[in-house]
Amino acid sequence: MTQLPIGTVFGTTEPAELNAAKLNRHTFWCGQSGSGKTYALGVLLEQVLLRTELPILVLDPNADFVRLGEPRAETDAATAAALRGLDVRVLHSTQRDVGEALKVRFLGLSVPSKAAVLRLDPIADAEEYNMLLRINRFAEGFDESTYMSTLRESSNPAQVQLAMRIENLQVMEWDVWSRGALAATDVIAERPRATVLDLGGFTHPSEPKAAALAVLEQLWVRREERRPILIVIDEAHNICPPNPQSPVERALTALVQLIAAEGRKFGLWLLLSTQRPTKIHPNVLSQCDNLGLMRMNSPRDLLELSEVFGYAPEAMVQASSSFVQGRALFAGGFLAEPAFVQMGPRLTIEGGADVRVPLS
Numbered sequence: 001m002t003q004l005p006i007g008t009v010f011g012t013t014e015p016a017e018l019n020a021a022k023l024n025r026h027t028f029w030c031g032q033s034g035s036g037k038t039y040a041l042g043v044l045l046e047q048v049l050l051r052t053e054l055p056i057l058v059l060d061p062n063a064d065f066v067r068l069g070e071p072r073a074e075t076d077a078a079t080a081a082a083l084r085g086l087d088v089r090v091l092h093s094t095q096r097d098v099g100e101a102l103k104v105r106f107l108g109l110s111v112p113s114k115a116a117v118l119r120l121d122p123i124a125d126a127e128e129y130n131m132l133l134r135i136n137r138f139a140e141g142f143d144e145s146t147y148m149s150t151l152r153e154s155s156n157p158a159q160v161q162l163a164m165r166i167e168n169l170q171v172m173e174w175d176v177w178s179r180g181a182l183a184a185t186d187v188i189a190e191r192p193r194a195t196v197l198d199l200g201g202f203t204h205p206s207e208p209k210a211a212a213l214a215v216l217e218q219l220w221v222r223r224e225e226r227r228p229i230l231i232v233i234d235e236a237h238n239i240c241p242p243n244p245q246s247p248v249e250r251a252l253t254a255l256v257q258l259i260a261a262e263g264r265k266f267g268l269w270l271l272l273s274t275q276r277p278t279k280i281h282p283n284v285l286s287q288c289d290n291l292g293l294m295r296m297n298s299p300r301d302l303l304e305l306s307e308v309f310g311y312a313p314e315a316m317v318q319a320s321s322s323f324v325q326g327r328a329l330f331a332g333g334f335l336a337e338p339a340f341v342q343m344g345p346r347l348t349i350e351g352g353a354d355v356r357v358p359l360s
Helices: 020-024 037-051 077-084 111-117 126-136 147-152 157-169 184-189 207-221 247-262 299-308 314-322
Strands: 003-009 015-019 027-030 056-060 088-092 194-198 229-233 268-274 290-293 327-332 339-343
Touching: 003 037, 015 020, 015 339, 020 037, 020 268, 027 037, 037 056, 037 077, 037 229, 037 268, 037 290, 037 339, 056 207, 088 184, 111 126, 111 207, 111 247, 126 157, 147 157, 184 194, 184 207, 194 207, 207 229, 207 247, 247 268, 299 314, 314 327
Parallel strands: 027 268, 027 290, 056 194, 056 229, 088 194, 229 268
Antiparallel strands: 003 015, 003 339, 290 327, 327 339
């Protein structure tokens, strides 16, 4: 049984270890701002990389994991060499202007996902939606470089109307589209040890959601291949909120619900990290069988955690309100019994950091 050392059992020198095999259950990772949640998540992901062959996909809105393959100076030589030898691919939003660019294909989206990006309703916008459907059946006649000109120059008024909508929304001007370049879905399909999608540097607020929608949709479409992958969604409230507002948010939330409900048997395993359980869609939260909980002060959140995660004793959940930074409660399938843990040190460099207050 492969164990993942993440620190020590609180108050002892006994190693705290999680059962790697039980990452085939969805995991909820939670802690309020300043609790050390992101740092602790990095500790776990490093051990998954070093001690398993499970590929990791990280949706990273704050660039916290973009240096996941870079050892710290104090990491021992053998471990540092092992980390440097891992195939870690980091795809950056174009505003970062570093490394590989994070791109996805507009034409690779399903019709409902394209419609969500274009704010098309199948009933209210019946003519344009129907044209999108009909065009999709002949997708081989289009590519991203000619898509707009083909629509615009068509003798069919519905195609021209669709072109006008796309131009008015300026969707094709988004930096996220591949336009023939390598797409993130291609990289993920190669199954590197880790693929980190740096989502935070796009200009339009819907671009990171469109990127997430494209990669998760492609994983779902290819689910029958049954190729395991750990899908880490940091700041998951941005991806599957309880009350999604925009069409893209609704499409993305519905897809995450589907993966949460049915993805486990296909090897699509979620690890959702956020500050509060109430910020995650309840249909997703209820599917999580593992819990990592750091400091949490809100009585409402503590009550919900106790109700949803019945395998975590209420007294232990309530105790999280007094946790210092780096202390956590772990419960669920990935350890024999609930335990308080003092997280160990990171082995790689943490990408994001708080902005310091200017002092005299």
